[in-house]
Amino acid sequence: MSNVSTDMDYQDTIRAAALAFLERHQGEHLGDLGQFLSRTVNHLVESLEVKESLATHLVHHAYSDLMTINTRQQIDLQASSDYTVVITDPIRGCTWSVPAYLIYEHLIAAGHGRRITLAT
Template sequence: MIPIYSQSDGQHCIQQAALFFLQRYQAQHAGNDQVLFCKAVEYLRSTFELAMPLAEKLVSDAYGDLKILHERRRLDISASIDTLAVITDPANGMTWAVPVGAIVGRVIEAPDNRRLRLV
């Protein structure tokens, strides 16, 4: 029997190819993510004969994966509630319950906070 793959399976495989491309050439384009992004899009278009919008979407998704690859800690949305953020570190099995008020007080309303912007 021949296995049947959905379109999303194929797109996931191509997205993984984009991620590998980004990882491989990231050092060559350090400081210029736009060039790296464009080269990855062209790689997908030429290798897999994709339309530009789909290639850009898959590279964009892969780029997001690349940026969080080394960030171990994750927000556990299913365990969090509106007043408590639950953060996990799967690498060491640690879990933290952080009151949202503490996040607001120490990050958002911190006097030296210039990084965050109101959206």
């Protein structure tokens, strides 16, 4: 029974390391999910000496965790203004105020996001 527990502790630790890597680097691969996941697998294999098959499995689970985390954040429309977007994460109890020009400079002007045309 202790081997099963030890193995699960190891996998939980590696999955947490994968999630931490994904959180730190998600903004660097907005357009290429495959490259993002491969980079994370390579990080686990090279830095933590995890077998590639296990690393791939745990990275996919960690990515699922990341998607759950990323959908928690919400725009607080009442606190936002024409020039500042307020984003909250009610689970973590965090709030961020982001100037709109930074969103434009770092996401839109950098080629991330979709251009939409408003119907008139």
